[in-house]
Amino acid sequence: MSFETKEIQDRVDRYISQFKEGYFSPLSLQARLTEEVGELAREVNHRYGEKPKKSSEKDKALEEELGDVLFVLTCFANSLNMDLSEAFERSMSKIETRDRDRWTRKEGEKENE
Template identity: 40%
Template sequence: MADTKKTVQPSLTVRALQTAVDEWIKTYGVRYFAEMTNLAVLMEEVGELARIISRTYGEQSFKGKETATDLGDELADVLFVLVCIANQTGVDLEAAISKNLQKKTARDKHRHRNNPKLTS
């Protein structure tokens, strides 16, 4: 009988994610691609994500035998490359996200609630 127990993985903080990706690169990836290469890879991954979203939630349909792929996996691919770029450029994503949320809150705390396009 197959083991049906699920392995429970601890939640990752953003900082732990950055460390995990760095360890993966150093163990399996040999080294980081150049920043410009990673930017191109990011655009490729975003394109794959856009293809799934446009066909699953938009007006486009899948072609012939083409089927939907795992949206979560495509989102993870985008996140992985973003983390690679952050790691190789010295960006602490946890601190950057915290600062960005503070900026958005100060700027937009009333803007969206007062937007009739969103509240009607």
Template identity: 40%
Template sequence: MGNNNITLNDLQAEVDQWIKTVGVRYFSELTNLAILMEEVGELSRLMSRKYGDQSFKAGESADKIPSEIGDILFVLTCLANQMGISLEDAIAGTIQKNTNRDLTRHKNNPKL
């Protein structure tokens, strides 16, 4: 995955290849969901220390935030692969849904 211009379809294919060679097989969907929640928790812990009121514990560092985001993306990609979901289609649908819903909402929000 050294290519900086990787598409989401490429990402899904590369993760699938990694799982089938290095990882042997996919964990079950529920196991991967639990792993995803764990990874989100790890990101949350670091974010709360960098941007919130908590201080870092010994050995913790905001430098690990990109790695945690990568872990989340990896496991989310595994789940999409297992369920036959195209990440490109999923994000395109979400962007369209949000655009339709929020076309004027944020522009008219005096808090923003």
């Protein structure tokens, strides 16, 4: 199943809007995002790093952890009335300009215009 960014933001908003508490404050959302990114980092470290899991720790899929990060990031954007597609476009435009000649291109690959 695939979703557009607007659909993701709308779905999260429908979910959050059913609760009186609504979205957390930006500071709380930043803390939640940091927590979720930490859980993702821990999972990556277990899978690809030198730190094996304890036998008592359950296996969490990287996909689940990435989904948790995406959910909180979407809550953050929604709470500030920001469009994730626009934010992504701004970021990609900056990166495509700034890093245009930073990396070695694969043979036959041309610069995206």
